[in-house]
Amino acid sequence: MGKKVTLKEQAAFFTSLADMLQAGFSLKKSLLNVKLLDPKLQNKVEKIITQLSLGATFSQTVEPWVSKQTYFQIKMAEQHGNLEQAIKELGKFLFRLNEQLQKLKGLLLYPLMLLVLLAGLCTSIKIWLVPKLTAFSNVVDPGQSVPFFKDPVHLVKGAITICLLAVIMYLSKVIHWWVKQKSLTRHVWYAQLPILGQLYRLYCAYIITFDLSLLFQCGLDIQQICLYLRDFKKNSIYYQLGYELDAALNQGSEVEDFILRYSFIPHELLFFLNNGDTKEEMSKELAIFSQNSYRNLLRGSERLLTWVQPLLFLVIAAIIIGTYLAILLPLYSSIGGIY
Known part of the structure; x- marks a missing residue:
């Protein structure tokens, strides 16, 4: 198989192969049947059959396109005569894993669409509304300068900047530590x-x-x-x-x-x-x-x-509140300047 094989294709391959092996077919015959039943896997299965005919083991033929854990599990079962059982378990596990990932994508779709719309709204506010509010504030009281620590907008921006820098530093430290560690x-x-x-x-x-x-x-x-x-x-x-x-x-x-x-x-x-x-x-x-x-x-x-959608909706709510604050706080300061 090629190096880029989706999880869905892996699940379909191992599930079909397990069914054929359980029906009593040999490994080679099972692969031929899988090739006939699933045209999407035809080219990939042909490569496996070719490598098997050249003396490679089944685990060696699938190593380039599966995870290390999957490869080791197949190799272990192959060496001890339990290949059919291992393929059955892999097919079941990968099939359910693919189902879970598809469900997660479905749950993320609507919140991510909202996040994209919010990003567009925030960008529009930054480009068109904020300059007008700034100009309005300067017209109201052109000689007044608000100290940084008393300006709510600057305080919010400063807090967000500090949080982002802290997160970036922490992630950099974690990645540096993670790369140096052993698998255990x-x-x-x-x-x-x-x-x-x-x-x-x-x-x-x-x-x-x-x-x-x-x-x-x-x-x-x-x-x-x-x-x-x-x-x-x-x-x-x-x-x-x-x-x-x-x-x-x-x-x-x-x-x-x-x-x-x-x-x-x-x-x-x-x-x-x-x-x-x-x-x-x-x-x-x-x-x-x-x-x-x-x-x-x-x-x-x-x-x-x-819990995925509720947590994402909380994030969206926080962004909406932050957006309203970014609009209302400058207005409040300007109105206070009028009075």
Whole structure:
């Protein structure tokens, strides 16, 4: 596939491919059927089939156009014989993610239109109305000069300028810090964000427990999982988790201490690891927990979406009030000068 593939196309591809694999077709036959059923994906699927015939793995063929997380999940499942299940989960997740993004776009459309109209109104006021108000004020009392700290218009402009400078400085500092951090530190930071952090923790709980379910199903233990994760790229979260966990175990630490160290790792894993179940039983339990985390993630995102429009309308209301103040305060000062 090309490097620019939309989320909608990815969701359609993985969903259709999962349906074909579940129907009992081989990977190559499933890809051929997907190509026939969805003409939009025809050229992309042909490239995958060509690369597969040249000896590439499925994960290698899709790596250029999917996220790192998606690629690692496919690679992990491919190496341990769970490709069909992983593709099914990816198709379901990407399909719902695309639905959520489309819903968010629909919620943003009306407020953004209002913001555009307000921007036009504010620009018109700045270009045509403010100069006339200034001229009127000068006519009323040409010799009077208002100190900066007593002029409400200047005070509002100064406050807005200071706030913008503070926000820009803070964002610059955050970006500088973020670029220098490892993947583990970034994930911890994501998980601690207000509001969005809870959703990110649910997403991590869904992904981590799903991947662990696949690995336990293949009979791997914790030490073997560490070694397996070390095979990924060094800048990936999988490699860094495997490296840190292996180092902690070699120093005599417990897995429980490692889990509690990182906020994005679901602490419910402690229950599954200390329950005394077999690897097969843990695999099934983690799969159930992963699905439950996925459902909680959907519910949380739905609740968050309900707050998008009210918050934007509050911003619009603040802009309207600020616009009225920008008009009325100079008029008030001028009228006060007349009396």
